[in-house]
Amino acid sequence: MDIELFMPTELSIKDKNRTIKGKVVRAAIFAKSKVVDVVTEDHDSYYFIYYKNSLVYGNKLEKVENGTFINKAFNEGLVINAPHPLVTALIPNLSLSIPNKNKLFSQLETHHSLEEIAYIATTLDSFFEKDQLIKIIDNFYFHFRRNGSFMKSFQVIQILHDFSPVLKSAQERLNLHDFHKYRDFYQTSHLPSILDKDPLFVEIQCFKDRFNPEKRIILEDILSKQDSLVELLLWLEDAARLQKVQSIKKYTASALRFVTMEEWVQILAQVKINPFLELPESKGILEKMIKNGHYERAALTLLNFIADLPASYDEILSKIWRNSDSRFVIAHLEExxxxxxxxxEGETPKELDQKIFQIVVVLLERHGLKSVYEKLLPIQNFNLDVIRKIGKMVELLEDPDRMMELGDYYAEFKQYDQAIDCFFWEMELQPLNPSPVWKISKMYQFKGMVKEAVTYQKIYEQLKDHQEIS
Incomplete structure (x- = not known):
């Protein structure tokens, strides 16, 4: 058994004359663009491309091809897997209408510059033929050339070359004499110098190489002025990668614009940043979860930080232990x-023994006896009856003359099939002994198999009568 910390993000998609319901599977950020992956109730996959928080286009795809922008975004971008509260914050509107494909680029011109549309075109190669997109970008290039805007035409041809490096005409135009000074400017200037003239280029370059410290500083500065949510996600990605907690208070203030404090504490816990050392409010969040009966949610929030918790958390730990379902405990057994x-010390041996007993019952349903014993080795010194019994059972496995005793232990742990196997062994060794037959009957009774229980009860009575006559 396991639980999710967060609720899924649900979308309503209007596709022509029908409305489809779906859930977000993941989202990816790549510079100014985003991709949202949605699975519908019919198990179809829809992908939506955004630019600057505005929906550009999206539709159903059978497969995401290698080399496409969507593929690159999920492999090289900043990926957020659902369910996650910040996924919802990334999507401006949870009711989407698929744009008219034939009118798409004319509509984009009312909201974006031609240089931006040239870049946006490169993100749509899962929905349009590549040659069609190349032609659109080419048209922008020639438009700027005819108007004498050589800097902008150079920027567009750079976008085209990045989109299709094997395109001979793009490479040739990049090397034109008319573009010599622009080419030198991009090749010799530092990114901060290029930023004023081509902010889109700089942001994309810094995002691609965002783990380079110098480029990361530039990217963070750009984002701090335009997109605090992406800046927050960028910090979370780096904090998770390097286990850094610097600036946690700064980004907490930013995060609370998009999520609750409880969600933020859980987000930090997910990326293994200890909120209980950095944010005094975190303990109150846990206490509220426990008061509301959300013991397992509280456990998921703090289990990674057990070793670093002060003694003031002991009561919280005790309540989580006592109230967590056995299957949930097993799913997080090491923690x-x-x-x-x-x-x-207030946890009595009897209470502890009862809880471990419940856990052992479930473990034995899933694993062999020796495996269960090994899983419990770290608490062998707790001096509990249940641990001693498991140890005794492991010893009895090697002694075929004591299968009745082993079967009794299995029965105590409600492992009726294993108990039956042990009693069958004993019944074969002592075919006239009614005791193992009686035990087999009881096991079938516990399993709810009435017919089998009655059958063995009759055999038991016959053996008992024969024993009395003898």
């Missing part, structure tokens, strides 16, 4: 074992 080692 819960760390929790056990820090439990306050």
């Amino acid at each position: 819960f074992i760390s929790l056990l080692k820090q439990l306050p």
Whole structure:
């Protein structure tokens, strides 16, 4: 058993005359563009491209081809997997209408510059033929050339060359004598100098190489002036990668514009940044979760930080331990074992034994006896009856003369099939002994298999009568 910390982001998609419901699977940011991956109720995959927070285009795709912008965004971009509260913040409108494909570029001209549209065209290669997009970008290039805007025409041909490096005409035009000074400017100038003349180029270059410290500083500066949400996600990506906690208070203030404090604490916990050391409010968030009965949600928020929690968290740990479902504990067994080692002394051996017993019952349903024993090795020194019994059972596995005893232990842990196997072994060794037959009957009774239980009950009575006559 496991739980999700966050609710999924649901979208309503209007496609011609029908409305389709879907859930966001993931989103990717690549410079000024975003891609949102949505799976519908019919298990179709829709992809939507955004530019500067505005929907550009989207539609159903059977497959995302290698080399396309969507493929690059999910492999090289900043990816947020759903469910995640910041996914919802990334999508301006949760009701989408698929734009008219035939009118798309004429509509884009009312909102964006031609240089921007040239770049936007390169993001749409999953929906348009590449040659068609190249022709559109070419038209922008020639438009600027005819009007004497050589700098802009050079910028467009750079976009085209990046989009299709094998296109011979793009390479030839980049090397034209008319573009010599612009080519030198881009090749010899530092990015801050280029920023004023071509901010789109600089942002894309810095985003592509965002783990370069110098380019990251430039990118952060750009984002701080235009998109605080992407700046926040960029910090989270770096913090998760390097386990950095610098500026956590600054980005907490930014995050609270998009999510609640509880969601922010959980987001930090997901990327393994300890909010309980950095944000005093975090403890109150946990206490509120526990008060509302959300023990497992609280556990997911703090389990990665057990070793760093002060003694003031002992009561919280104890409540989480006592109230978490056994299957949930098993799904996070290693972390819960760390929790056990820090439990306050008020946890009585009897209470602990009962809880471990419940966990062992589930473990034995999923794993062999020896595997269960190994999983419990870290708490062997807790001096619990249940641990001693598991250890005894492992010893009995190697002793065929004591299968009845092993079967009794299995029965105690509600593992009726294994118990039946043990009692069958004993019944074959002692075919006239009614005791293992009686136990087999009881096991089938516990399993709810009435017919089998009655059958073995009759055999037991016959053996018992025969034993009394003898």
